[in-house]
Structure formats: C-alpha cells, structure tokens
Amino acid sequence: MSDLHDLCRFSTRPIDESYITQLHHYLKSGIPATYTVEEAANYINGIEETPSTTTTPLHLICMNVPLGCTDEELEIVEKMIEILLEYGAGWCFTDVNNETPGCILIRRGLKHVGKLYSQIVDAGVRAELLLRKVSDYDVEFIDPEDVEAQQNETVESEVVVESKDSEIDDAPDAPSQNQQSYLNTKLEYVDDALVTKDRKDGxxxxxxxxxxxxxxxxxxxxxxxxxxxxxxxxxxxxxxxxxxxxxxxxxxxxxxxxxxxxxxxxxxxxxxxxxxxxxxxxxxxxxxxxxxxxxxxxxxxxxxxxxxxxxxxxxxxxxxxxxxxxxxxxxxxxxxxxxxxxxxxxxxxxxxxxxxxxxxxxxxxxxxxxxxxxxxxxxxxxxxxxxxxxxxxxxxxxxxxxxxxxxxxxxx
Incomplete structure (x- = not known):
C-alpha cells in the first residue's frame, strides 16, 4: 500500500489540516486519484498484470472514516473527498467486495452523516452530465455491473430503464439488452410473474x-x-x-x-x-x-x-x-x-x-x-x-x- 493509501486510512487522530496538505502533495506529485491498493500491491511485488478490482483512495476514506469523528474532523474528510473527486476519483468504481464508495457509506450507516454520501451522488450526476457533453449528446448511461472496466476513463454506462434485468448480460443480443431480441423471445405467465420462457428473466x-x-x-x-x-x-x-x-x-x-x-x-x-x-x-x-x-x-x-x-x-x-x-x-x-x-x-x-x-x-x-x-x-x-x-x-x-x-x- 502506498503513502496515499495509508493517509486515507486515518491511522492518526485528530484528522486535521495536515491531512489536506499531504493529500495535495501526493496528488500534485503525480499519483492518480484512482491509484488502487491492488495496483500498489502489484507494483511492490513486481506483478505486471492489471488487477481486476479497484480499491481506490476514495474507497479507503469511506471504509475508514471514524464513526465518532468530531464536526471539525468531518469537515476535513469532506474536503478530502472533494479534492479526490476534483482530481478524477471514480465515484462508482467497485472494490474487491463489489462495493462503490457510496455502497460502503450505506453499509456503515454513514449515509446521512455530513455531506459524505451526497458528495458521491453529486459526483455521479456531474459525471453523467459531463459525459453527455463530451459525447456530443450521444447519451451513455451507468452500468453498475461493469464499472470496474472504467479504471482510467470517464464513466461510460447503460442501464435498463426499469432496471428490470438491470444485472446486465454481456451478450448484446440478450433480451435485456436488445429490444428486438426481447420481442422475439417467448414469454410465459407463471404464478405471480411474467418471465422469459427459457432464461427465466423477470x-x-x-x-x-x-x-x-x-x-x-x-x-x-x-x-x-x-x-x-x-x-x-x-x-x-x-x-x-x-x-x-x-x-x-x-x-x-x-x-x-x-x-x-x-x-x-x-x-x-x-x-x-x-x-x-x-x-x-x-x-x-x-x-x-x-x-x-x-x-x-x-x-x-x-x-x-x-x-x-x-x-x-x-x-x-x-x-x-x-x-x-x-x-x-x-x-x-x-x-x-x-x-x-x-x-x-x-x-x-x-x-x-x-x-x-x-x-x-x-x-x-x-x-x-x-x-x-x-x-x-x-x-x-x-x-x-x-x-x-x-x-x-x-x-x-x-x-x-x-x-x-x-x-x-x-x-x-
């Protein structure tokens, strides 16, 4: 684990302005805000392959922000999240547990503590709106099951409108992905559901x-x-x-x-x-x-x-x-x-x-x-x-x- 990752674990208290100073130092020196624990481990161990999970500094902050931190400490943590997002931290990257930073905050009961969770949500909204601009209004949307492929890119995404069958099938001709494929797929009414006959998609x-x-x-x-x-x-x-x-x-x-x-x-x-x-x-x-x-x-x-x-x-x-x-x-x-x-x-x-x-x-x-x-x-x-x-x-x-x-x- 790098010094940046250690910083985001809040190993020393209180959490004061020195955390902001150090975070700025690491990011300005060229360490990406998306630099993952897995990448750091591979570098230390001389492994060249790309890791499959993305535990970023933003994940670590959400994992380790103290449950009983003071208002002053909470303001510092919020500022750290703001800085990481400004430097391109991935708001919806998934870690080894398939959790986004927002998921971690929810699991830890921190959804309504300060601005932590709303910062993540607001970053997601900004990312989607920005993507529409850079794509010249060729709209792309969030795929929560494929965010790990976005490690060094702006979010690219696509979600089924109802999120019915929103656990995306990789096949582009799958009924959940392709409307014509769905219209050609046999359906059946069973008990209290309407499902695709062969796949049992709800x-x-x-x-x-x-x-x-x-x-x-x-x-x-x-x-x-x-x-x-x-x-x-x-x-x-x-x-x-x-x-x-x-x-x-x-x-x-x-x-x-x-x-x-x-x-x-x-x-x-x-x-x-x-x-x-x-x-x-x-x-x-x-x-x-x-x-x-x-x-x-x-x-x-x-x-x-x-x-x-x-x-x-x-x-x-x-x-x-x-x-x-x-x-x-x-x-x-x-x-x-x-x-x-x-x-x-x-x-x-x-x-x-x-x-x-x-x-x-x-x-x-x-x-x-x-x-x-x-x-x-x-x-x-x-x-x-x-x-x-x-x-x-x-x-x-x-x-x-x-x-x-x-x-x-x-x-x-």
Missing part, C-alpha cells in the same frame, strides 16, 4: 402491485382541473405503455376512464390481451407495436391524455429521453406523467443518481417531478432468506425504498 412481478396502485392514482390526479374546487375533466383519457401482467391496466379500468389506451409490442402479451377480452372493452384502445411506432399517429390525431404511464422491458434511459418528446406533446396542461422507476435500482447509490438526473432532464422539458418515498416489501431484497427472486434468474431490485415519480408541467 419481466414483471406481482410484488409491484402497490407501486402500480401509486401509478394509477397519479394518472387520475391528471383529471383534476382545479385543485381547490376539485373540478374534474369532462373526459378522462389515459395511456399505459407496456401491459405486462395487466396490473395497472386493471386498476385503471376500475376508475372507469372515458378512454383507456394500452400500447404493447410483445406478441405473447398481445395474445394475453386478446384471451382476457381487453380488445372487447368499449373504452379500451389497443395500440399494437412499439410506442416509437404508435405515438406519432396519436399526435397527428390530436389525442391528449390526462395521464401517461410508462413501464416497459429491455429499453434504456436514452429511449426514455426520447419518450419525453412525445409526453410534452400528448399530455394535457393539467395532466400527469409517471413511470415505473427502477432506474439503477440494483444499487442504491446509482438509484439516487438517477433520481436527480430524471429531475434535471424532465425540467428541460418543462416538467416538474415530485417523488414519493415508499418502502418496498422485504421479500424483494436479495439478502432476505425468502425472496421473490427464488425462482427467477435475475433480480432487478435491491433498494430499500422506491421513489414514485409524478411529473406535471411547471406552473409558470
């Missing part, structure tokens, strides 16, 4: 029902013309993109909207819609195919919605940004847009980063999003002995809370 599961209820309620808030008088729209028209198990659509029907549009692309799900009689419901319009191929026609027809909900599989956040273009054209002035918010939900710190990115991105479209924090069932957490993932190949959720989004046009 497409949708019954544990989401409470979250779908939140989504349904949000859509019908968009039918209220006046918040004070509670005057309702004479016609209530809603759109759900992605039928899945039909959980939210069944809830929508119980509210008796004037018109209920359902956009669904997968042939097996369309068969389910037909078998269950959705095509015969007088207030239901089925849009067969991808939303990318259907929403233009709705715009040309002058169809406007009180509520739009989005919940698809095998689409990415870049697709979602493209959807925003349609949302602002299809939503009534008092309407509400919501979606299944599983962006990066297999890692809590990345989930927090995407929460902020969504706020920023929707604001550029003139939409203000509010999040309601909801506890998810304990059975959805991977560490639980009895888990909803027991018969499913991939888990797409590991966060203790769900941030339910509700977006409206900004009241100017």
């Amino acid at each position: 497409v949708m599961m019954a544990w989401e029902s409470d979250l779908m209820k939140l989504g349904c309620d949000s859509l019908f808030k968009g039918a209220i013309l006046d918040g004070d008088t509670k005057e309702m729209d004479s016609e209530i028209v809603v759109l759900n993109i992605g039928f899945g198990m039909g959980i939210i659509d069944t809830m929508i029907q119980h509210q008796h909207p004037t018109k209920h549009y359902i956009c669904e692309a997968h042939p097996d799900v369309l068969k389910k819609l037909k078998d269950d009689g959705w095509y015969e419901k007088p207030n239901v319009v089925i849009l067969e195919g991808r939303w990318q191929d259907n929403l233009d026609e709705l715009l040309s027809q002058g169809v406007f919605f009180n509520g739009i909900y989005y919940d698809t599989f095998s689409e990415h956040y870049q697709d979602m940004l493209e959807l925003f273009d349609f949302v602002v054209g299809l939503l009534k002035p008092h309407g509400v847009f919501s979606f299944f918010n599983g962006l990066g939900a297999d890692r809590e710190v990345i989930y927090e980063v995407y929460k902020q990115l969504v706020e920023i991105d929707l604001k550029t479209y003139g939409l203000d999003v509010k999040f309601t924090e909801v506890e998810v069932p304990e059975s959805t957490l991977k560490s639980n002995d009895k888990s909803v993932w027991d018969d499913v190949k991939r888990s797409y959720w590991s966060c203790p809370v769900y941030y339910h989004p509700e977006a409206r046009f900004i009241d100017i």
